[in-house]
Amino acid sequence: MARMKFLLDAERCIECNACVTACKNEHEVPWGINRRRVVTINDGKPGERSISMACMHCTDAPCAAVCPVSCFYTTADAIVLHDKDLCIGCGYCFYACPFGAPQYPRVGNFGSRGKMDKCTYCAGGPQADNTQAEYIQYGSNRIAEGKLPLCAEMCSTKALLAGDGQVIAQIYRERVQKRGYGSGAWGWRTAYRETVAI
Amino acid sequence: MRALILALALILAAPMAGQAQTAPQVSGTPTSPTPMMPPVADELEVLKALQGGRVAGRITIPDQQAASLIQPQGRSWRDFHNVTLAWVGGIAVLGMLAILVVFRMSKGRIPVEGGLAGRTIQRFNGLERANHWMVASTFIILAISGLNLTFGRHVLLPIVGPEAFTAISQWGKYAHNFLAFPFTLGIVLMLLLWVKDNIPNGRDIKWFAAGGGLVGHGHPDSERFNGGQKGIFWITTLGGATVAVTGYMLVFPFMFTDIAGMQLSHIIHSIVSVLMIAVMLAHIYIGSIGMEGASDAMTTGQVDLNWAKQHHNLWVEKEMAKGRGAEPPASARAAGAD
Numbered sequence: 001m002a003r004m005k006f007l008l009d010a011e012r013c014i015e016c017n018a019c020v021t022a023c024k025n026e027h028e029v030p031w032g033i034n035r036r037r038v039v040t041i042n043d044g045k046p047g048e049r050s051i052s053m054a055c056m057h058c059t060d061a062p063c064a065a066v067c068p069v070s071c072f073y074t075t076a077d078a079i080v081l082h083d084k085d086l087c088i089g090c091g092y093c094f095y096a097c098p099f100g101a102p103q104y105p106r107v108g109n110f111g112s113r114g115k116m117d118k119c120t121y122c123a124g125g126p127q128a129d130n131t132q133a134e135y136i137q138y139g140s141n142r143i144a145e146g147k148l149p150l151c152a153e154m155c156s157t158k159a160l161l162a163g164d165g166q167v168i169a170q171i172y173r174e175r176v177q178k179r180g181y182g183s184g185a186w187g188w189r190t191a192y193r194e195t196v197a198i
Numbered sequence: 199m200r201a202l203i204l205a206l207a208l209i210l211a212a213p214m215a216g217q218a219q220t221a222p223q224v225s226g227t228p229t230s231p232t233p234m235m236p237p238v239a240d241e242l243e244v245l246k247a248l249q250g251g252r253v254a255g256r257i258t259i260p261d262q263q264a265a266s267l268i269q270p271q272g273r274s275w276r277d278f279h280n281v282t283l284a285w286v287g288g289i290a291v292l293g294m295l296a297i298l299v300v301f302r303m304s305k306g307r308i309p310v311e312g313g314l315a316g317r318t319i320q321r322f323n324g325l326e327r328a329n330h331w332m333v334a335s336t337f338i339i340l341a342i343s344g345l346n347l348t349f350g351r352h353v354l355l356p357i358v359g360p361e362a363f364t365a366i367s368q369w370g371k372y373a374h375n376f377l378a379f380p381f382t383l384g385i386v387l388m389l390l391l392w393v394k395d396n397i398p399n400g401r402d403i404k405w406f407a408a409g410g411g412l413v414g415h416g417h418p419d420s421e422r423f424n425g426g427q428k429g430i431f432w433i434t435t436l437g438g439a440t441v442a443v444t445g446y447m448l449v450f451p452f453m454f455t456d457i458a459g460m461q462l463s464h465i466i467h468s469i470v471s472v473l474m475i476a477v478m479l480a481h482i483y484i485g486s487i488g489m490e491g492a493s494d495a496m497t498t499g500q501v502d503l504n505w506a507k508q509h510h511n512l513w514v515e516k517e518m519a520k521g522r523g524a525e526p527p528a529s530a531r532a533a534g535a536d
Binding site for chain 2: 017020032034037038039040041042043051053062065066067068069070071083085086087088089090091092094095096097098099100104110112113187190
């Protein structure tokens with residue numbers, strides 16, 4: 001099986017936020033929840049870089065390790081998903097996540113946390129594939145349709161790559177060799193405990 | 199501070215990037231401070247420049263917490279939650295239970311010396327008792343639901359199954375969110391009601407030196423509260439205040455603090471809580487099955503006179519001097535009235 005990963009080539013990201021918009025629209029993500037976001041570091045200074053970040057679907061995922069109700073599971077494609085019927089909205093996954101991926105609707109007591117929502121790698125959840133129940137809880141399931149995540153698919157500069165880790169690493173490697181320098185496979189060291197060898 | 203370090207890294211990097219690269223557009227890319235490394239704006243380099251700190255930037259969505267790009271501290275928090283807290287909590291709670299079992303086996307139930315007098319004296323009034331039980335009942339529920347968050351996944355989940363366990367944990371979360379308020383109110387009232395009798399003094403040192411009459415022999419002098427009870431009082435009020443303040447940080451996420459503050463709040467909240475649970479186990483034991491006559495103080499509020507003389511001799515003397523003597527039992531009749 002493939003080992004699905006995201007790879008963000010910060011050299012190419014132009015902070016158009018199309019990935020954010022595509023994600024929100026595809027999954028009808030409610031107001032206040034951002035499964036994907038673009039963060040700009042060194043804004044307005046030399047060396048400005050924008051990085052599109054969502055759940056990186058970590059190897060040895062910290063969210064799964066700390067979850068008090070054990071609601072996370074990893075698919076055969078190494079996509080980290082969770083069961084919203086089991087989630088209690090305690091917020092522990094947000095404390096452990098290095099990327100700030102888990103999001104919580106403010107529906108709990110005193111406007112605190114409801115059930116956690118995060119990037120599913122367009123792979124839905126534990127409900128039957130592409131059912132109405134799955135769509136309401138997790139959004140569309142493109143993986144079950146043989147498609148890759150929409151954010152990466154429609155990235156205009158192809159800064160954001162999604163797919164099998166080896167394949168996207170090879171694309172990035174060729175880019176780096178061609179242009180002569182890298183921009184870092186953002187989050188790889190933290191999420192996968194490895195980086196792209198050039 | 200982060201911005202400052204990042205800016206510093208940039209200043210260091212700018213001249214090197216210019217010479218090392220043929221492509222002009224990378225000039226100014228943040229690089230490793232080591233001149234031998236090629237200039238890259240990758241995760242490792244930025245993390246290095248920030249000395250393993252949080253990488254944050256600008257964000258265009260309203261949620262400013264999302265501006266934090268990578269926070270490696272999540273790993274430390276994970277280690278705390280899964281390893282440190284589990285061990286500290288496990289040892290504190292199970293260790294205290296073991297100590298109590300050993301204590302019970304070796305010393306047995308602590309009797310009232312000379313037997314019960316049959317005459318009682320008022321120890322706690324209705325307000326004091328009601329407040330004690332408000333704090334006690336909320337504390338027990340908070341303690342059980344809190345322990346469930348740390349240990350339930352390993353202990354209860356395999357027994358009851360995921361759906362039932364989620365239902366239990368969900369109720370535990372609601373209980374935590376709502377009972378926090380009566381608990382805090384009770385802690386404040388408790389402080390106001392009892393602080394005057396709980397100021398530590400030299401007598402407490404003597405009480406502890408004598409082992410509180412539990413370990414050694416003889417009964418050290420004690421006023422309304424002995425050294426051990428004063429300890430419980432201050433652990434309850436100061437510890438309770440600590441868990442309350444850190445707890446409100448957690449109930450109202452990110453209202454008062456950022457991700458680092460949330461992690462710290464959880465660390466303080468959970469460690470103080472498990473230690474308080476261990477202390478309260480001892481308190482519950484000695485106040486119920488561990489000592490003859492002790493539970494009356496918090497149930498009827500009337501304690502046996504001999505119990506009071508044994509454990510709080512100076513307090514009894516004071517009460518007697520005030521004319522609040524021991525009341526005879528309801529069945530007693532005046533001598534010669536038969």
